[in-house]
Amino acid sequence: MKSTPIEVNHTTKQGQAALWSKIVNKYVLEIILLVIILSMTFASPGFLTTDNLLNILRNMALQGCIAFGMTMVIIAGEIDLSIGSTVALTGVIVGLVSGWLSEAGWMGIDQAALVGIVVAFFAAGLLGLFNGWILTKYKLPSFIITLAMLNVIYGLAAVVSKGFPVTTLPSWYSVIGSGKIWSIPIPAIILLLVFAVVFVIMNHTKFGREVYAVGGNPESARLSGIHVTRVKIICMVAVQLCAALSGILVSSQVMSGSFNFGKGWEMLVIAAVIIGGTSLMGGIGKVWGTFIGLIFLGVLINAMVLLNINEYVQYIVRGLLILIAVLITAIQFQKKRAR
Amino acid sequence: MTRLETRSITKIYPGTVALQQVSASFESGKVHALLGKNGSGKSTLLKIFSGAVQPTSGEVVLDGTPLKFTDPSQAFAKGIATVYQELSLVPGMSVAENILLGRTPMRGPLVNWKQTYAKAKELMQELRVDIPADEMVYNLSVGQAQMIEIVKAMSFRPKVLQLDEPTSALAKNEVEALFAMIRELKKQDVIIIYVSHRLHELWEIADSCTVLREGQLIGTAPMAKLSRRELISMMFGDVEIRTRPSDLRRSERIVLEVKGLTRKNKWKDISFQLHEGEILGIAGMLGSGRTELLKSIFGAERFDSGEIMYQGECIPAPTPEKMKKRGFALTPEDRKQEGLIQIHSIRENLCLANFDQIRKGLFLDRQKELQLVDRQLTDLQIKVTDIEHPISSLSGGNQQKVVVGNWLNSNPRVIFFDEPTRGIDVNAKQQIFQIIWDQSRKGVSSIIVSSELEELLEVCHRILILRDGQIVGEYEPEELRMEDVYALSMGGEEREIDPDRG
Numbered sequence: 048m049k050s051t052p053i054e055v056n057h058t059t060k061q062g063q064a065a066l067w068s069k070i071v072n073k074y075v076l077e078i079i080l081l082v083i084i085l086s087m088t089f090a091s092p093g094f095l096t097t098d099n100l101l102n103i104l105r106n107m108a109l110q111g112c113i114a115f116g117m118t119m120v121i122i123a124g125e126i127d128l129s130i131g132s133t134v135a136l137t138g139v140i141v142g143l144v145s146g147w148l149s150e151a152g153w154m155g156i157d158q159a160a161l162v163g164i165v166v167a168f169f170a171a172g173l174l175g176l177f178n179g180w181i182l183t184k185y186k187l188p189s190f191i192i193t194l195a196m197l198n199v200i201y202g203l204a205a206v207v208s209k210g211f212p213v214t215t216l217p218s219w220y221s222v223i224g225s226g227k228i229w230s231i232p233i234p235a236i237i238l239l240l241v242f243a244v245v246f247v248i249m250n251h252t253k254f255g256r257e258v259y260a261v262g263g264n265p266e267s268a269r270l271s272g273i274h275v276t277r278v279k280i281i282c283m284v285a286v287q288l289c290a291a292l293s294g295i296l297v298s299s300q301v302m303s304g305s306f307n308f309g310k311g312w313e314m315l316v317i318a319a320v321i322i323g324g325t326s327l328m329g330g331i332g333k334v335w336g337t338f339i340g341l342i343f344l345g346v347l348i349n350a351m352v353l354l355n356i357n358e359y360v361q362y363i364v365r366g367l368l369i370l371i372a373v374l375i376t377a378i379q380f381q382k383k384r385a386r
Numbered sequence: 387m388t389r390l391e392t393r394s395i396t397k398i399y400p401g402t403v404a405l406q407q408v409s410a411s412f413e414s415g416k417v418h419a420l421l422g423k424n425g426s427g428k429s430t431l432l433k434i435f436s437g438a439v440q441p442t443s444g445e446v447v448l449d450g451t452p453l454k455f456t457d458p459s460q461a462f463a464k465g466i467a468t469v470y471q472e473l474s475l476v477p478g479m480s481v482a483e484n485i486l487l488g489r490t491p492m493r494g495p496l497v498n499w500k501q502t503y504a505k506a507k508e509l510m511q512e513l514r515v516d517i518p519a520d521e522m523v524y525n526l527s528v529g530q531a532q533m534i535e536i537v538k539a540m541s542f543r544p545k546v547l548q549l550d551e552p553t554s555a556l557a558k559n560e561v562e563a564l565f566a567m568i569r570e571l572k573k574q575d576v577i578i579i580y581v582s583h584r585l586h587e588l589w590e591i592a593d594s595c596t597v598l599r600e601g602q603l604i605g606t607a608p609m610a611k612l613s614r615r616e617l618i619s620m621m622f623g624d625v626e627i628r629t630r631p632s633d634l635r636r637s638e639r640i641v642l643e644v645k646g647l648t649r650k651n652k653w654k655d656i657s658f659q660l661h662e663g664e665i666l667g668i669a670g671m672l673g674s675g676r677t678e679l680l681k682s683i684f685g686a687e688r689f690d691s692g693e694i695m696y697q698g699e700c701i702p703a704p705t706p707e708k709m710k711k712r713g714f715a716l717t718p719e720d721r722k723q724e725g726l727i728q729i730h731s732i733r734e735n736l737c738l739a740n741f742d743q744i745r746k747g748l749f750l751d752r753q754k755e756l757q758l759v760d761r762q763l764t765d766l767q768i769k770v771t772d773i774e775h776p777i778s779s780l781s782g783g784n785q786q787k788v789v790v791g792n793w794l795n796s797n798p799r800v801i802f803f804d805e806p807t808r809g810i811d812v813n814a815k816q817q818i819f820q821i822i823w824d825q826s827r828k829g830v831s832s833i834i835v836s837s838e839l840e841e842l843l844e845v846c847h848r849i850l851i852l853r854d855g856q857i858v859g860e861y862e863p864e865e866l867r868m869e870d871v872y873a874l875s876m877g878g879e880e881r882e883i884d885p886d887r888g
Contacts, residue, residue: 247749251749252750253741259730259734260738263730269686269706270686270706270716270718270725271739272706272711272739273706273707274705330727
């Protein structure tokens with residue numbers, strides 16, 4: 048492609064200004080993040096230490112895993128509000144299954160927990176299938192379906208656990224959530240792995256492009272020979288599997304499964320995705336953006352804790368910053384359109 | 387009796403003359419059909435009457451008083467009501483509320499429901515419309531909604547009622563009901579201006595017709611004295627039809643055979659064959675089921691019975707996915723809603739149907755993708771400044787080429803073109819034809835559906851006539867004149883009455 052005059056004139060003042068505005072536009076979130084990190088470094092000496100940074104990653108890992116699955120779902124033009132409950136249910140399932148199997152004497156609790164993990168993933172997968180099936184078969188909005196399922200799954204987790212935390216877990220189980228490899232917390236490693244896998248799927252595979260197409264215009268996608276139903280169902284399953292992973296991480300960190308885990312997480316997860324520039328209308332979004340969105344939220348929460356900001360003020364700041372980030376994306380989009 | 391006249395109305399848009407010295411007259415108690423093909427200026431005239439557009443020169447005269455409007459509300463106040471194709475009713479309100487929207491009878495601060503319903507009932511009875519006043523509008527059929535829209539317009543006691551394509555979305559029985567209502571309307575002292583693409587209905591409902599072509603008034607004639615052939619030649623004039631290049635051959639080999647395809651209420655027992663390299667046209671009026679036919683064969687819509695054979699092999703339960711794998715392609719009628727993803731880039735849209743072509747094992751190959759994109763940009767002469775720009779930045783013609791290019795990248799053997807030239811300029815049209823011919827030279831077969839029937843004569847080897855859900859004829863373009871194609875597609879008896887072109 049021929050370069051535009053703007054790009055040619057980098058040496059002139061005008062050209063440079065244009066170039067800068069282009070860069071700022073493209074990396075606005077990254078720049079804001081950098082500014083926060085820099086000012087925090089000066090404001091709080093404890094901030095820019097390896098320990099604290101890894102801490103941020105570990106703290107974000109729980110919701111972060113789900114955010115990548117949610118990115119797929121939102122790009123496909125759907126949403127899943129039920130993930131918080133799935134986090135609770137899967138944690139409970141691992142505990143219950145290992146408890147049952149070991150008490151029945153079928154196997155030691157060490158192996159039983161492994162079976163529990165498999166069952167948890169399986170259950171989450173089924174929930175995703177169910178959401179996807181209702182969604183594609185009856186053409187109901189995923190917002191409504193998963194809002195209903197949020198309650199159903201929450202209740203289910205409470206009923207099967209009889210309302211008590213389930214603590215029948217083997218000691219090795221705590222390694223998943225609290226262990227370290229080369230002094231890097233395992234949840235952080237898992238988070239980076241999920242990021243890498245989803246990044247590759249969405250950017251370098253046929254399926255990823257199909258997700259974008261389906262979210263961009265389902266009818267055009269269908270008439271182009273893309274199996275829209277299948278794509279949507281796979282995305283709905285993927286986010287539930289991510290939630291199961293997160294449920295296992297949480298239950299491992301506290302060594303118990305409870306129906307109260309994951310409550311309200313959907314909002315934080317969706318916020319990270321949206322801050323990252325993914326459009327709730329579907330068809331537009333970046334996995335990298337979600338990663339930045341997660342770090343953004345993580346740094347923000349961490350910074351406010353380090354600065355001893357009142358807990359309730361934290362809510363206000365967090366909410367406002369989410370609003371600002373989304374506003375920036377919206378304004379950029381409108382500018383692009385007006386061009 | 388009231389009379390609406392236009393006195394040498396001219397409307398000039400930058401670059402085009404939409405109306406040129408048009409002087410026509412319409413009187414009350416009659417249904418006046420306003421006719422002309424796309425771009426003839428009839429919509430402009432409609433808009434001038436409704437106040438949405440002001441004429442460059444000339445004037446509109448109602449009962450001897452010249453009218454000047456600067457916006458539609460003024461035209462409305464002077465008694466010109468227009469009912470548009472897009473219905474403006476509020477779905478979540480009752481019939482009565484819609485008819486009396488903004489002027490419901492009140493009792494203090496509250497709506498007087500008893501009076502509202504009674505008033506609406508009374509207005510409907512005047513036009514013999516029998517729809518419960520408390521029914522919600524979302525429960526109505528399109529035809530019923532259309533009737534309520536007219537009741538609402540008439541409740542303002544207009545002198546002129548403009549109906550823009552009132553039957554285009556209606557089923558047969560609904561058209562009957564609507565016509566019954568329009569006949570009631572004629573008894574009132576109102577001028578009815580009626581615009582429709584469904585020419586065959588005009589003899590049933592219109593008293594006279596006014597024909598425009600390229601912005602000029604061609605003539606006004608009473609419907610009873612006009613034959614179909616005469617009407618068509620008034621509308622279309624003598625169009626020079628070019629023919630396809632002489633080197634285009636079709637082989638004897640049959641690629642696609644459709645046997646007894648039936649879909650309830652759409653079409654019945656459709657059978658035809660498509661040869662290798664052949665360009666087959668399907669001529670039919672809007673609503674003849676032509677789009678649905680293409681989509682059903684392509685597997686994007688259902689059909690009830692019948693067989694689709696490709697290369698001698700029956701394809702059970704086709705889906706777009708399966709058909710693409712077999713070498714089928716479909717460029718849809720509505721390129722914005724069905725052919726392209728408006729928010730995605732030119733590059734992405736050019737590869738929408740080709741993820742398998744750009745795949746290398748598990749992953750996509752950017753290099754291959756760029757090759758495919760470049761190939762189509764060059765072959766189809768698509769003008770772009772940057773392939774990463776959104777597709778919506780391109781002109782209609784270039785967008786259509788992207789739709790076609792997207793499918794050519796999948797190396798199809800059979801391509802269905804649904805309205806390939808809709809909304810694109812003459813130059814781009816010729817380029818699309820060139821593409822279709824080039825594909826034929828490569829042995830690719832095509833089926834083309836177009837509302838501009840004269841285009842089929844220009845492009846195709848063979849033309850099938852689809853009318854009332856059946857194939858009623860098969861012709862070579864050399865055997866046909868344009869009037870024939872329109873007459874055959876519209877059907878009905880030919881009237882042998884002397885021409886009288888007022």
